[in-house]
Amino acid sequence: MNTSSIHFQLSFIEPQAHYVEVSMFIEGFSQPYIDLKMPVWTPGSYLIREFSKNVEQVTALSKDGEKLLVSKISKNTWRVYTNGHDFACSYRVYSFERSVRTNFVDDSHAFISPAGTFLYVDGQLSHASTVQVILPPQWSYVSTGLAQTEVGELVYYAEDFDILYDSPLEIGNQDIWHFQAAGIPHEFAMVGQGNYNKDQLTLDIQKIVAEETRIWGSNPNDRYVFITHNYQSAHGGLEHLNSTVLAASRNAYITNIGYNNFLSLVAHEYFHLWNVKRLRPKNLGPFDYEQENYTPLLWIFEGFTAYYDNLITRRCGFRNEVEYLNELVSEFNLVLNRPGHLLQSVGLSSFDTWIKQYRPDENSPNVSISYYNKGAMLACMIDISIIVGTNGEKCLDDVMGAAYERFYLMENRGIEEKEFQALAEEVTGVSLKEIFKAVYEITELDYNAYFNKVGYQFIDQNKLNQTSSLGIKVSHSDGRTTIKAVDRNSSAWEYGLNVDDEIIAVNGNRLDQQGRELDQAMTYSQVGDEVVILVARDGLMMEIPVKLKASEKVSYYIERNPEASEEERRLGDVWLSLG
Structure with missing residues (x-):
């Protein structure tokens, strides 16, 4: 019986030049040509990254050593005319982008992100493959989640390409x-x-x-x-x-702070073992590696994970009550200080991740929010609602465990939002309608009312302090003060200060290299005052009078409510594992 096989070899002839050499051996396919494709994105990072841009020198030889015609037919597809013969395809991948999702190779080590490295045979994503690593003499180890075919051999097995693309390799002296x-x-x-x-x-x-x-x-x-x-x-x-x-x-x-933040990162990524890698949105798997895979549910799968990462460090005793509350409230302040929270719902933020989350620009805070932060906020409200509604007998943990058991262990399928809500209400007996409705609205919940139920209060310390504001963010570089962001509906927005304007002077006072005159002018100005900003815009000088408006920035904190009842305090202890 004729069986097909796909085998890769990775070698590093010029690691100092940031290249990995890939050989792909394909046997047992009888069609006259085979299309080899490279993914355009990698699961977990929702952006079209066009990995094929790094692929060079694609060639193919038959098993008998005959050079085969290779024709590139799309941005990420190479057609190999095989006439039914087994063949080897060789190519190089330029690898010099430091991130957790892209290849990086230098003379000290190689990090291999599989989606940006391994081609797949069109229509054969379910095919098994093996990967052999040829270590250069200066490197000693390979670390990967892939299973070794034999102990001591640097040959690894993936039962399909979904697993291969989900198994990065670290190669070097780690x-x-x-x-x-x-x-x-x-x-x-x-x-x-x-x-x-x-x-x-x-x-x-x-x-x-x-x-x-x-x-x-x-x-x-x-x-x-x-x-x-x-x-x-x-x-x-x-x-x-x-x-x-x-x-x-x-x-x-x-x-x-640094160590606890690292532990939160560990907790976050490990939590994903269940939440998104196994319990997953319906549209995220099986993956289409050639285009966007849309879902509005990242507020659950990333946002809930962002809620749990710091909560787990609290439960493990790494953070005390105050430290944890400071981490939690930062999620609220990040969202509520972005003008975009009045324009974009968290459901739309999830859906638009492909064009917004990983492609921020100077206007992003004005038009968008992060499903990480807002999802964490809503997860907190759900958790508190369940704790209060069940008298402390249940919490969000019970919902997550039940969802994992039903939708992954029992039914092994992706979920939709409505059935996640239905399961949560079934497991807890608590109505979560208000919170799930808020997923697609831009009005905010009454967060303080939720926190009060567990003996805490949610207070904006800026509420009674009306301060003037231009509504800009600036950078100081090479002796210049340059506008980098302008808040929607701020004084700067209304009177026409622009991103990339260089601020030269304020009220006739030339700025020093740190822009201190700007700070001083704002310190001594009141709401309603006019300041005159001299800017250089595209090489031209212009004076812009600006009438100052009140700052709309919030600064919330969470603390124990001195008027809380004994029962509310008890439920708060349940929430934060303080008992």
Whole structure:
């Protein structure tokens, strides 16, 4: 019986020049030509990234060494005229973009993002494949969630291309250690220098894994791999089926804030094992790798995860009550200080992620919000509603565990918003209609009313302090003060100050290199005063009189309500695991 196979080899002839060489061996396909395609995006990062732009020198040879015709027929498709013969396709991928979602190769290591590296045979995404890594002599290790075909061999197996594209590889001399968490083997691979403490990290991550496994009821892994890239300054991550890639600041591990933020990042990406990688929106899987995969549900799958990451650090004892509340309230302040919250709902934010979330510009705060922040806000309101409605017997954990069991373990399918809401109300007996309605509205919930029910209050400390504001953000560089953002409906917006205007003087006073005269003018001006701004716009000088309006910025904080009842305080202790 004729069986087909797809095998890749990765080698690194010129890593210092940022290239990975890829050979793809294809056997057992009888058609006269085969179309090889590269994804245009990678799951978990919702942006068309056009990975094919980095592919060079695509050639093909038959098994007998005959050169085959290769024709590029679209931006990400190469047609190989095989006449039914087995063949090898070779190409190079330029890899020099530092992120958790893109290839990076230099003389110290290689990070391989599979969607930007491996071509697939059109129509064969369900086909198994193997990947062999040819290590250059200066490198020693490979860290990946892919299963090895044989112990000690650097050949890895993926049962389909969804798994291959969800399994990044770190190749080099990374610092590797292993530990058990929730009964599952875990590997940690640290890339680059950092002031981390392996023993402390291991203990704290074990607590996170145990708590998250408790929430979901079971852990789906046979093994799990953390890949962390240490930079001078970085923070971010990307989830995968049984691994994650994190970016961290190398010197932040020894500060309380820096270390706790890293633990929140770990908690966030690990939570995705369940929330989005398995319990998922209906439209996110099976994936179409050639175009956008739209869903309005990222407010649940990213926003709920953003709510849980800091909450888990609170439950594990890494943050005290005040530290946690400060982290939580930052989600509210980030959303409510963006004029875009009056224009874009969180449901639309989820749907528009492909054109807005990963392509911010100077006007983004005026027209959009993040489903991470707003989703976390709504998750908090749902959690509080359930705790109050069940007298502290249940919380959002119960909904997440039940959804995972029903929609993934039992039915193995994606979900729609209406059935998630129905399940939540079924499991808890609590109506969540008001909150789910708010997903598609731009009016805000009465957040203080929710917090009051668990003995806290949500207060804007700017409410009684009317201060004047231009409504701009500036940068100081090379002795120049330049406008970088203008808030919708602010004084600057109304009177015509523009992004990229260089502010030369205010009220006839020339700005120094730090722009202190601008700060002084605003400090001593009142609402209704006029200031005259001299700007250089595209090389031309112009004076712009601006009548100052009141600042619309909020500064909320969450604290215990001194008038809370004993029962409200008890429910608050349940919410924050303070008992």
